[in-house]
Amino acid sequence: FAVTIAIDKPEVRPGQPATIIVRGKNVGTSAGTMEFATGCLTTVEFLDESSRVVGALLEMCPQVLTTRTLAPGDSLVSEHTWGRGRFDSPQLAPGRYQIRGVVLDSRALLRSPAVPLLVP
Numbered sequence: 731f732a733v734t735i736a737i738d739k740p741e742v743r744p745g746q747p748a749t750i751i752v753r754g755k756n757v758g759t760s761a762g763t764m765e766f767a768t769g770c771l772t773t774v775e776f777l778d779e780s781s782r783v784v785g786a787l788l789e790m791c792p793q794v795l796t797t798r799t800l801a802p803g804d805s806l807v808s809e810h811t812w813g814r815g816r817f818d819s820p821q822l823a824p825g826r827y828q829i830r831g832v833v834l835d836s837r838a839l840l841r842s843p844a845v846p847l848l849v850p
Contacts, residue, residue, distance in 0.1 A: 731764070731800075732757045733842040735774070735831035741848035747813035750774050752831030754807075754840060756800035764806070764835040766796040772808040776820055777828040777844055784827070785820025787812060806833065814849070822849050 731754050738749045752772040756762045764771075770791035778784045787810055798806055812818060828844035 731755065731762060731833065731835075731840055733831050733833050733840045735829060735842040735845055737829065737845065737847065740846065741850055742812070742814055743850055744814040747811050747815075747818075750810045750812060750829065750831075752808045752810065752833070752842070753805050754800075754831075754833040755805040756802055759802055761799055761801050763797060763799045764833065765837060766798070766834055767836045768792065768834070769794050769796060771796065771798070771806060771834060772810070773832045773834060774810055774812065775830050775832055775841070776822060776847070777830065779826055779828075781828065781844070785822065786832075788819040824849050 736751045742748045768791035774787045776785040827847045830844040831842040833840040
């Protein structure tokens with residue numbers, strides 16, 4: 731599986747939520763199955779300039795076991811919203827960050843390459 735992440739804007743100002751898409755694609759030649767411990771299939775990690783994780787999206791996830799089988803070339807796609815309001819998590823100080831998508835397969839977390847994010 732290959733994981734990618736896309737964000738609709740390169741910088742997120744207060745009051746301007748960003749839409750983040752995490753995609754897990756089966757790049758193999760046979761069907762692949764992923765298993766999840768909750769109803770949340772993906773999340774987003776926020777990294778500092780040294781590539782250390784400084785936060786992750788906090789979402790309410792139903793506690794249900796979930797299985798997804800993807801044929802070759804098929805994708806699992808999740809859309810997340812992150813803003814800079816006082817109740818949004820994580821709360822980040824102004825600075826340069828990176829984000830990466832995570833597919834929450836209970837057997838092995840699958841991470842995307844990181845993309846830049848500016849928090850002015």
